[in-house]
Amino acid sequence: MYGQDTAKDVYRDALPVIVVSLVAGLFAGTILGSETMREGIESVPGLLLLLPAFLATRGGVYGSLGARISSGLHQGIIEPRFELDERLGNAIVASFINGMSVSVFIAIVTFVVLTMTGQSGSLLQLVGIMIVAGFLSAVLMLSVLVSVIILGYRRGLDPDNIIGPVVTTLGDVFGVLFLLVGIYVTGLIL
Amino acid sequence: MSIGGDVDGEWSVWRMVRTMVPLLAGLSLLQMASGTVLETFEATLLTQPSLLVLVPVQIGTAGNLASIMCSRLSTQLHLGTFELSPSNPAIRANTVAVFGLAATVFGIVGIAAWAIGRVLGGSLGLVEVLTISLVSGMLLALVVVVLSVVSVTASYRLGYNPDDTTIPVVTNLCDITGVLILFGVVVAVL
Numbered sequence: 496m497y498g499q500d501t502a503k504d505v506y507r508d509a510l511p512v513i514v515v516s517l518v519a520g521l522f523a524g525t526i527l528g529s530e531t532m533r534e535g536i537e538s539v540p541g542l543l544l545l546l547p548a549f550l551a552t553r554g555g556v557y558g559s560l561g562a563r564i565s566s567g568l569h570q571g572i573i574e575p576r577f578e579l580d581e582r583l584g585n586a587i588v589a590s591f592i593n594g595m596s597v598s599v600f601i602a603i604v605t606f607v608v609l610t611m612t613g614q615s616g617s618l619l620q621l622v623g624i625m626i627v628a629g630f631l632s633a634v635l636m637l638s639v640l641v642s643v644i645i646l647g648y649r650r651g652l653d654p655d656n657i658i659g660p661v662v663t664t665l666g667d668v669f670g671v672l673f674l675l676v677g678i679y680v681t682g683l684i685l
Numbered sequence: 686m687s688i689g690g691d692v693d694g695e696w697s698v699w700r701m702v703r704t705m706v707p708l709l710a711g712l713s714l715l716q717m718a719s720g721t722v723l724e725t726f727e728a729t730l731l732t733q734p735s736l737l738v739l740v741p742v743q744i745g746t747a748g749n750l751a752s753i754m755c756s757r758l759s760t761q762l763h764l765g766t767f768e769l770s771p772s773n774p775a776i777r778a779n780t781v782a783v784f785g786l787a788a789t790v791f792g793i794v795g796i797a798a799w800a801i802g803r804v805l806g807g808s809l810g811l812v813e814v815l816t817i818s819l820v821s822g823m824l825l826a827l828v829v830v831v832l833s834v835v836s837v838t839a840s841y842r843l844g845y846n847p848d849d850t851t852i853p854v855v856t857n858l859c860d861i862t863g864v865l866i867l868f869g870v871v872v873a874v875l
């Protein structure tokens with residue numbers, strides 16, 4: 496029964512997904528440590544400042560969406576089907592709004608911190624990078640997360656063990672990658 | 686998918702946005718603390734890519750462990766089998782599993798970050814990177830366990846759905862402590 500798992504069960508259930516996300520984390524770290532990204536960090540003032548907030552936001556937004564869907568499935572009030580039922584639809588729309596508004600907020604706060612600490616930075620550049628990176632993350636995370644949870648649940652996997660790794664894996668790798676895309680795109684426009 | 690709609694209040698878009706946005710905004714403000722730490726170490730990070738590689742892995746793994754533990758505790762809460770007590774077998778099993786997973790993962794991470802850092806042009810030795818990874822990883826596991834149990838209990842007592850609150854709160858706090866612990870250990874070792 497759920498809740499009666501021993502430490503060994505939890506370890507064995509979680510290890511494969513944790514190792515997969517570890518590999519993805521190393522991949523994200525490698526992108527972060529790459530020559531191109533290090534140039535980006537040097538050329539965009541405030542990028543390291545917003546990095547933790549940006550990476551963590553996606554954990555918060557999409558991790559809680561996953562946990563919500565998982566509890567809904569366990570309680571039987573969400574069906575593991577791809578028809579957009581109203582609860583699932585609402586949860587997805589809310590996550591998108593949350594993700595985008597917080598991304599813009601982070602850009603503004605980063606600019607304020609830069610200004611307060613006497614550094615120069617461009618508000619437009621930071622907001623542009625966050626909008627591009629936030630939007631691409633939202634599209635990717637929402638589609639992959641919902642699919643993986645529903646397909647996993649149908650195959651008898653406990654969604655509680657899948658959500659965290661999926662969110663951090665995709666979140667970190669694509670978060671860092673989409674930041675690079677954001678730097679590139681805003682560089683073209685501004 | 687009308688806003689509000691005929692589903693219960695718990696699943697309305699407005700309710701989910703109103704609960705989450707202030708929380709996520711507040712947590713992004715806190716994240717500026719780890720952003721500031723990263724910025725302070727910018728010069729070191731740009732010359733020692735192993736440390737830059739460690740950042741997302743360290744944060745991601747802590748977030749993973751925290752979200753597994755929180756999701757499991759919060760589902761128990763929904764099913765009515767959660768009880769805050771050191772003799773609760775579920776809390777014990779999860780705690781032991783989190784420490785086991787941390788030891789496994791941060792050992793691998795240390796070796797991998799060292800190797801990748803070498804390729805990207807860093808100069809840190811294996812013993813240094815491995816020590817930094819393992820020491821900060823085990824301290825982080827302790828933080829994960831304590832924060833998961835405290836926040837699931839607190840959100841339950843305050844009447845919030847733990848799915849909306851615990852995961853964002855715990856992953857964010859783990860990120861922040863993760864960066865603080867990581868650079869605390871970096872300063873101590875290097």
